[in-house]
Amino acid sequence: MTKELPNLAVLGATGVVGREILNILKENNVKYNSIKFLASARSAGSKIEFDGKEYTIIEAKDEEFDGVNICLASAGGETSKRFAPVAASKGCVFIDNSSAFRMDKEVPLVIAGVNDEDLRKHRGIVANPNCSTSQLMLPLKALDEKYKVKRMIVSTYQAVSGAGLKAINELTDNTKTNLVGMPFENKAFKYEIGFNVIPQIDVFCENGYTKEEMKVTNETRKILHFDESVKISCTAVRVPVYVGHSEAVTVEFEKEITAEGARDLLKNTWGVEVVDDIENFKYPTPKDAAGKDPVYVGRIRKSIAFDNGLDFFCVADNLRIGAALNTVRLAQKVIEMELY
Numbered sequence: 003m004t005k006e007l008p009n010l011a012v013l014g015a016t017g018v019v020g021r022e023i024l025n026i027l028k029e030n031n032v033k034y035n036s037i038k039f040l041a042s043a044r045s046a047g048s049k050i051e052f053d054g055k056e057y058t059i060i061e062a063k064d065e066e067f068d069g070v071n072i073c074l075a076s077a078g079g080e081t082s083k084r085f086a087p088v089a090a091s092k093g094c095v096f097i098d099n100s101s102a103f104r105m106d107k108e109v110p111l112v113i114a115g116v117n118d119e120d121l122r123k124h125r126g127i128v129a130n131p132n133c134s135t136s137q138l139m140l141p142l143k144a145l146d147e148k149y150k151v152k153r154m155i156v157s158t159y160q161a162v163s164g165a166g167l168k169a170i171n172e173l174t175d176n177t178k179t180n181l182v183g184m185p186f187e188n189k190a191f192k193y194e195i196g197f198n199v200i201p202q203i204d205v206f207c208e209n210g211y212t213k214e215e216m217k218v219t220n221e222t223r224k225i226l227h228f229d230e231s232v233k234i235s236c237t238a239v240r241v242p243v244y245v246g247h248s249e250a251v252t253v254e255f256e257k258e259i260t261a262e263g264a265r266d267l268l269k270n271t272w273g274v275e276v277v278d279d280i281e282n283f284k285y286p287t288p289k290d291a292a293g294k295d296p297v298y299v300g301r302i303r304k305s306i307a308f309d310n311g312l313d314f315f316c317v318a319d320n321l322r323i324g325a326a327l328n329t330v331r332l333a334q335k336v337i338e339m340e341l342y
């Protein structure tokens with residue numbers, strides 16, 4: 003017997019990621035019995051349009067999770083820590099975009115289409131990986147299955163939308179003041195982001211890496227079930243781009259690899275689109291990826307630094323695959339696999 007359609011809640015529905023979740027729920031034609039939209043007291047009472055109907059934003063409180071089967075949450079770590087256990091105790095599957103539970107052993111960390119089977123282990127909370135990790139998982143999983151990853155070095159070029167609405171507005175304001183030569187007081191970033199790049203995302207850890215960089219190492223290992231012998235290092239950089247994270251990736255494999263072999267494999271990988279024709283100057287850029295679902299891969303070449311190495315450039319919409327799209331896909335998997 004198939005299950006009844008789920009009752010859904012979107013927590014953080016008024017935020018950058020939350021709004022994208024609403025768009026994608028509609029685009030992907032997710033079927034539900036009921037849906038409600040939760041945020042903080044600040045936006046409670048305001049109106050939101052979804053699927054041709056007007057809804058009122060409700061303040062998130064414990065009792066709002068009664069009868070909810072699946073909650074798609076993007077309201078920050080503290081809010082998730084506050085509500086995820088409550089929702090789970092009421093039988094809700096809480097799909098969380100924040101970093102609060104990602105490395106919790108009891109919580110599956112999942113990219114749809116990569117490690118879906120891990121969803122079966124959920125105990126009420128499922129974590130969505132960090133955006134810079136997320137976009138790499140589809141191509142990396144395919145490459146690992148065929149060539150076996152030994153070591154990976156990633157440099158990211160991350161869009162400001164990854165830091166929320168305040169950061170988006172700061173790029174606009176800062177660019178304007180730079181153009182007319184006026185002083186600017188940066189708030190969202192440590193340095194001015196207009197016409198600049200900033201080699202710090204999140205706070206520094208004891209080992210000199212930032213938390214964002216360590217997320218790439220730790221989350222990649224958790225999602226792809228790599229042990230500590232697979233070495234992963236990342237440098238995460240914020241760039242003055244609104245939407246679309248780019249990553250320069252070098253991977254060393256156990257087995258011999260060729261650029262042609264990797265290109266053919268990735269052309270046939272679900273969720274990945276290869277844009278790689280240097281003779282015609284075709285490679286992915288964040289402007290092309292914004293608003294789209296695939297992870298774009300280009301500049302595929304055999305590394306001259308490692309014997310069995312591959313270099314490539316990977317671009318995706320950070321608000322989609324890196325957040326809202328994967329959240330919705332996870333909800334769809336939970337429904338499909340009847341895990342609610």
Ligand SMILES: NC(=O)c1ccc[n+]([C@@H]2O[C@H](COP(=O)([O-])OP(=O)(O)OC[C@H]3O[C@@H](n4cnc5c(N)ncnc54)[C@H](OP(=O)(O)O)[C@@H]3O)[C@@H](O)[C@H]2O)c1
Pocket residue numbers: 013014015016017018019020040041042043044045046062076077078079081099100101132133163164165166167320321324325
């Ligand atoms: N932006 C990205 O690319 C990205 C990627 C991956 C993960 N994430 C994660 O997703 C989350 C949201 O990011 P965002 O960029 O969408 O932030 P945002 O634009 O600042 O939105 C935050 C949302 O959370 C709600 N909220 C805040 N405090 C709350 C509370 N105490 N109770 C209920 N709702 C509350 C806000 O509601 P009000 O309108 O009432 O303030 C708003 O809807 C964060 O955890 C972030 O780390 C973001």
